[in-house]
Amino acid sequence: MAAFTPSFTLRHLPFLNKLRSSPSPLLHLRRSSSSMALPIDASIEHAEEPKLDIESVSTAIEGPNKRNNKDRKGSKSVFPKRGETLELVCESIAFKGKGLCKVEDTGYVVMCDRALPGERFIGRVTRKKNNYSEVTKLKTISPHRDMVEAPCEYSSHCGGCKTQSLLYEAQVRAKEEQVRDLVVHVGKFSYKDPEFDDVMKAIVPCDMQFHYRNKMEFSFGTKRWLPKEQLHERSEDANDYALGLHAPGFFDKVLNVDKCFLQSEPANKVLAAVQDCWRNPELGLSPYDCHSHAGFLKHLMIRSGRDVETRLPQLMVNFVTSSYKPELLKPLVDKLAVIPEVVSIVNNVNTKVGNTSVGEEEYKLYGKATITEILRGLAFEISANSFFQTNAHQAEILYKLVEDCAGLKGDGSEIVLDLFCGTGTIGLTLAKKVKHVYGYEVVPEAISDARRNAKLNGLNNATFIQGDLNKISESFGKDFPKPDIVISDPNRPGMHTNLIKYLLKLKAPRIVYVSCNPATCARDLDYLCHGSVEQKLQGCYRLRSVQPVDMFPHTPHIECVCLLELC
Numbered sequence: 235m236a237a238f239t240p241s242f243t244l245r246h247l248p249f250l251n252k253l254r255s256s257p258s259p260l261l262h263l264r265r266s267s268s269s270m271a272l273p274i275d276a277s278i279e280h281a282e283e284p285k286l287d288i289e290s291v292s293t294a295i296e297g298p299n300k301r302n303n304k305d306r307k308g309s310k311s312v313f314p315k316r317g318e319t320l321e322l323v324c325e326s327i328a329f330k331g332k333g334l335c336k337v338e339d340t341g342y343v344v345m346c347d348r349a350l351p352g353e354r355f356i357g358r359v360t361r362k363k364n365n366y367s368e369v370t371k372l373k374t375i376s377p378h379r380d381m382v383e384a385p386c387e388y389s390s391h392c393g394g395c396k397t398q399s400l401l402y403e404a405q406v407r408a409k410e411e412q413v414r415d416l417v418v419h420v421g422k423f424s425y426k427d428p429e430f431d432d433v434m435k436a437i438v439p440c441d442m443q444f445h446y447r448n449k450m451e452f453s454f455g456t457k458r459w460l461p462k463e464q465l466h467e468r469s470e471d472a473n474d475y476a477l478g479l480h481a482p483g484f485f486d487k488v489l490n491v492d493k494c495f496l497q498s499e500p501a502n503k504v505l506a507a508v509q510d511c512w513r514n515p516e517l518g519l520s521p522y523d524c525h526s527h528a529g530f531l532k533h534l535m536i537r538s539g540r541d542v543e544t545r546l547p548q549l550m551v552n553f554v555t556s557s558y559k560p561e562l563l564k565p566l567v568d569k570l571a572v573i574p575e576v577v578s579i580v581n582n583v584n585t586k587v588g589n590t591s592v593g594e595e596e597y598k599l600y601g602k603a604t605i606t607e608i609l610r611g612l613a614f615e616i617s618a619n620s621f622f623q624t625n626a627h628q629a630e631i632l633y634k635l636v637e638d639c640a641g642l643k644g645d646g647s648e649i650v651l652d653l654f655c656g657t658g659t660i661g662l663t664l665a666k667k668v669k670h671v672y673g674y675e676v677v678p679e680a681i682s683d684a685r686r687n688a689k690l691n692g693l694n695n696a697t698f699i700q701g702d703l704n705k706i707s708e709s710f711g712k713d714f715p716k717p718d719i720v721i722s723d724p725n726r727p728g729m730h731t732n733l734i735k736y737l738l739k740l741k742a743p744r745i746v747y748v749s750c751n752p753a754t755c756a757r758d759l760d761y762l763c764h765g766s767v768e769q770k771l772q773g774c775y776r777l778r779s780v781q782p783v784d785m786f787p788h789t790p791h792i793e794c795v796c797l798l799e800l801c
């Protein structure tokens with residue numbers, strides 16, 4: 235029986251779509267030929283240094299552009315030169331939401347930010363990567379397919395939403411196709427296997443396509459970023475401060491925004507109130523300058539939740555500043571405290587030059603230090619810096635899928651190991667049906683929240699332990715009985731090789747792998763099912779299902795819930 239070998243000459247989706255409709259009954263869902271020559275292996279084998287970037291993934295999907303520097307006519311280089319302009323048509327959306335295009339005649343792959351399927355445009359080559367080139371769009375000749383009017387005025391510049399002008403159905407279709415491609419080309423599962431279409435579930439769309447984010451972090455900046463066509467509007471006014479979102483690709487430039495369609499209406503009231511007054515010279519507030527390191531205000535974080543009893547919205551406002559000067563924040567606090575939904579205002583003080591929102595110290599300025607949210611019937615307390623699912627509405631669906639995959643007997647006999655447990659949400663939503671939940675997480679505050687959340691919900695069969703799962707030692711696992719079900723929900727880099735080694739030795743009957751990065755997820759599924767000679771891993775799991783879920787409409791992010799069963 236022939237195994238599937240991803241070919242360098244694969245066409246992208248049209249090819250896969252054709253194959254999908256005619257699966258061969260002779261082939262099995264198994265590792266493709268071990269003689270994978272794709273350079274992806276070198277860049278994605280190491281979870282400790284995850285280098286699964288757009289380069290490796292586009293290579294994985296497309297195959298590298300041939301190393302032959304002549305085209306078929308033998309005269310012209312296939313590699314477009316830096317600065318060269320090309321007329322291109324976007325074929326599909328690839329990893330990280332970039333538009334994938336091919337140069338006419340040579341088929342050379344170029345990636346362009348914000349190019350959407352069907353769009354014909356002029357692009358300038360800006361960068362040559364190993365196997366493809368990056369292109370900046372100069373001018374659209376004809377628009378993309380499935381075009382809709384974007385409701386947000388910032389959508390064509392803001393780094394947050396990249397596909398607002400693409401019909402939602404087309405967005406989810408593209409995400410579903412990306413997951414399939416990654417499972418085949420990075421995960422090395424064969425689409426020709428008769429089970430493949432059963433394993434690959436249709437994406438679950440999000441029925442709330444705007445205002446779904448419960449956490450937004452806006453940055454303060456000394457100089458507002460303007461798109462080229464608005465540069466003439468730049469005022470010569472010394473106070474050209476901005477509060478908004480980072481311009482795509484710039485850590486130091488901020489696009490000023492007065493309203494964001496991804497956050498709730500009450501959260502927009504907070505943003506508007508701050509925008510309304512923070513530049514007032516009488517307040518003496520200054521934005522932090524990440525070059526000179528002068529200035530006070532770093533970020534404005536707004537978190538939304540719901541009151542457990544009334545189910546009414548409640549908000550936490552977190553000012554991240556470079557020093558502790560509560561008197562400077564007082565006028566802002568007074569202005570925000572009158573917004574009925576605001577129940578908590580805190581100040582994270584980050585004195586370091588780094589511009590992260592987690593401070594060394596946190597001070598409560600108004601109300602409570604936490605807000606609450608309800609998920610699968612349980613109440614959760616959330617503090618400023620702990621991880622909580624950013625789309626709580628869709629998290630209900632995600633967690634239901636996790637529970638379905640866990641396939642609990644419901645007799646209270648099973649042990650669940652909840653890896654990367656955050657504030658304990660997944661484990662706790664399963665706790666009532668199992669004997670005990672053991673949760674592991676690196677952030678100490680999240681562990682405190684998880685313990686508090688267990689108490690809050692009257693659950694005393696959950697143990698949460700703080701630890702770095704990238705640094706597990708031989709003794710890991712000695713503190714808990716062998717689990718029946720492992721839930722693993724790592725952040726974007728996926729699982730460390732040592733953790734995968736541990737899981738392969740542990741041999742729990744089921745692993746439910748929840749992922750926010752289908753590329754690293756596909757790599758880890760490959761390790762768990764097929765093993766790796768280079769990493770000395772012997773795979774022992776069978777992939778039963780991969781369920782993509784759209785948690786973040788209009789953005790390139792894709793969540794997946796995967797079920798693995800011990801062979």
Ligand SMILES: C[S@@+](CC[C@H](N)C(=O)[O-])C[C@H]1O[C@@H](n2cnc3c(N)ncnc32)[C@H](O)[C@@H]1O
Nearest residue numbers: 621623654655656675676702703704723724725
């Ligand atoms: C995608 S979140 C999942 C959280 C949780 N399962 C949930 O659904 O809310 C990933 C979590 O992994 C934690 N994390 C990241 N790296 C870690 C590491 N090396 N060891 C342990 N936990 C880690 C993060 O702090 C974060 O809480």
